[in-house]
Amino acid sequence: MADLSANTASGPRGPKPKRTFSRTNIFLYGTLLLVAFYYLLPLYVMIVTSLKGMPEIRMGNVFGPPVEVTFEPWVKAWSEACTGINCDGLSRGFGNSVRILLPSVFMSIVIASINGYALSNWKFKGSEVFFTILIVGAFIPYQTMLYPIVILLREIGLMGSIGGLVLVHTVFGMPILTLLFRNYFASVPEELFKAARVDGAGFWQIYFQIMLPMALPIFVVAIILQVTGIWNDFLFGVIYTKPATYPMTVQLNNIVNSVQGVKEYNVNMAATLLTGLVPLVIYFASGKLFVRGIAAGAVKG
Amino acid sequence: MTVISDPPSKSAKRPNRLFRNIMAKIASIPMVVTALVVFVGCTAWTITYSFTGSRMLPKTKWVGLDQYDRLWDTDRWIISIKNLAIYGACSMILTLFLGFCLAACLDRKIRFESAFRTIFLYPFALSFVVTGLVWQWILNPDFGLQSVVRNWGWESFTFNPLNDPDTVMYGLLIAGLWQGTGLIMCIMLAGLRGIDDDIWKAAKVDGIGTIKTYVVVVIPMMRPVFITSLVLIAAGIIKLYDLVVAQTGGGPGLSSEVPAKYVIEYMFRAQNLGQGFAASTMMLCSVVVILIPWAYLEFGGRKRG
Known part of the structure; x- marks a missing residue:
């Protein structure tokens, strides 16, 4: 079960239901099913729309299953859909997103794990102050920092490039990830750290030989958090990249909301589904860990 | 005063000199830079320039509120x-x-x-x-x-x-x-x-x-x-x-x-x-x-x- 905190081990609470078909139970399951229907509807609509041909969409029912299943919209969304003058489909955005994602996830997690380790085991004068600034900084609206960062990126020559966006994601992923790692390393028994110190191990030795192997689960949580977060980002992508380096979300928005040409709803939905596929796969594959990740992101430890 | 016996585990936690803990300080540079340059610096920059008449480019022509x-x-x-x-x-x-x-x-x-x-x-x-x-x-x-x-x-x-x-x-x-x-x-x-x-x-x-x-x-x-x-x-x-x-x-x-x-x-x-x-x-x-x-x-x- 995907439990959120340590005290969830004992399972659901509350009085035991007496009969299977009591009035409360019917009401309970009825409500849940109704809400589940509302939640599943968009996913279902996305899938069926993306498998229909345009004539069927024009005359038909948005909720109806496709009469004739066609994969053409998917092919078209992937390799032919146009944004402005470029007509090479979402594949370009996908490539960009992957090239943004991998280094950002790697860099942000490496930096944040070392930060968290330093903050919990090697406190120095002022370290808590910087950490507090970092956490408070996570609440500052990004809009306040957007323009100065444009100037900074221009100064170091990374504006508009994938490298620049990687840097931005690394910086803005730092507060939450540092918090995550700091709390994890703080829960490691101090005796372990002291024993290693007595044995003469230094900063990096303790990190690589003791802390890193123990922290593997939290690394997985951090990866999930970052992959979904960075993949879903739109704001930074639209500000700090140019059309050739647009991530997938920005390109998707440009394809679907473009004003030129005939609207091809099936291609649009195929493109939307394609963009949502990566986080969805991660969500359904990771289950419990995803919940831990967002809980770590949401509830301060 | 117990100045002489300072246990090592304590000194690792509470350093009083710049070079104590130097590795941890070096490792924290990205965090410090992020905190100071991006979160404090960029925010302060934006607030400061909101009192200017900048249009296409940021200019320091003060216009108050x-x-x-x-x-x-x-x-x-x-x-x-x-x-x-x-x-x-x-x-x-x-x-x-x-x-x-x-x-x-x-x-x-x-x-x-x-x-x-x-x-x-x-x-x-x-x-x-x-x-x-x-x-x-x-x-x-x-x-x-x-x-x-x-x-x-x-x-x-x-x-x-x-x-x-x-x-x-x-x-x-x-x-x-x-x-x-x-x-x-x-x-x-x-x-x-x-x-x-x-x-x-x-x-x-x-x-x-x-x-x-x-x-x-x-x-x-x-x-x-x-x-x-x-x-x-x-x-x-x-x-x-x-x-x-x-x-x-x-x-x-x-x-x-x-x-x-x-x-x-x-x-x-x-x-x-x-x-x-x-x-x-x-x-x-x-x-x-x-x-x-x-x-x-x-x-x-x-x-x-």
Whole structure:
């Protein structure tokens, strides 16, 4: 079960239901099913729309299953859909997103794990102050920092490039990830750290030989958090990249909301589904860990 | 005075010289740079330049509070604030209410609990762009929900929020709730699971009904969970941008503009940097207004208590 905190081990609470078909139970399951229907509807609509041909969409029912299943919209969304003058489909955005994602996830997690380790085991004068600034900084609206960062990126020559966006994601992923790692390393028994110190191990030795192997689960949580977060980002992508380096979300928005040409709803939905596929796969594959990740992101430890 | 014997483990924690702990300091450089340059420096820069008459490029031509005067005289900004207020109030109340109700339902020892939870949470994994585009399609007046119901025989059925200036924010709300309620449900569920079983037993002994127990006993006990949720929802509401861009593009007309979009339009499209800076400083102010009472409740109380 995907439990959120340590005290969830004992399972659901509350009085035991007496009969299977009591009035409360019917009401309970009825409500849940109704809400589940509302939640599943968009996913279902996305899938069926993306498998229909345009004539069927024009005359038909948005909720109806496709009469004739066609994969053409998917092919078209992937390799032919146009944004402005470029007509090479979402594949370009996908490539960009992957090239943004991998280094950002790697860099942000490496930096944040070392930060968290330093903050919990090697406190120095002022370290808590910087950490507090970092956490408070996570609440500052990004809009306040957007323009100065444009100037900074221009100064170091990374504006508009994938490298620049990687840097931005690394910086803005730092507060939450540092918090995550700091709390994890703080829960490691101090005796372990002291024993290693007595044995003469230094900063990096303790990190690589003791802390890193123990922290593997939290690394997985951090990866999930970052992959979904960075993949879903739109704001930074639209500000700090140019059309050739647009991530997938920005390109998707440009394809679907473009004003030129005939609207091809099936291609649009195929493109939307394609963009949502990566986080969805991660969500359904990771289950419990995803919940831990967002809980770590949401509830301060 | 015990100056002579300073145990090594203590000195590792409390160094008093610059070169103590030098590796940790070097390793913390990225964090320090981020904290000082980006979070403090960039924010201070924007606030400072909001008092200038910058247009295409940032200039240090001081104009005092002119930008703010102009901002509050601009219809588009007023509309943005009003829209966000409507969306924010509805989203806050409904997310908390639905999140708690769903969590309470899931906590009633039901079957398929994890299946339901998986369903309620999956939209949270999707981006606002995807969310906005799907709901734009479902709410499409010609092919979506409205036309389906009309084809069923209810010819006069009208449900076209995205093209109606009066209801467009509620169209956004439907999508926003779909995306965000799952998270709050998860947090509430964790809070409910943290409540001692004895509370339920005691309530039962006293003959208090289930719903009354929730309202009178459980909800007051979950105050910290509610506060955390409130802060999370509020932070999300102020950031609202992607969803609007994807679902309505701010339209029809200006009827679904929001402050975050105003900032970006003025900074990067209208080339009126000063306005953008002033507007983003106002966004920062609203966050501060939310955060200070919360920080006071969270940390101020704990220190004294």
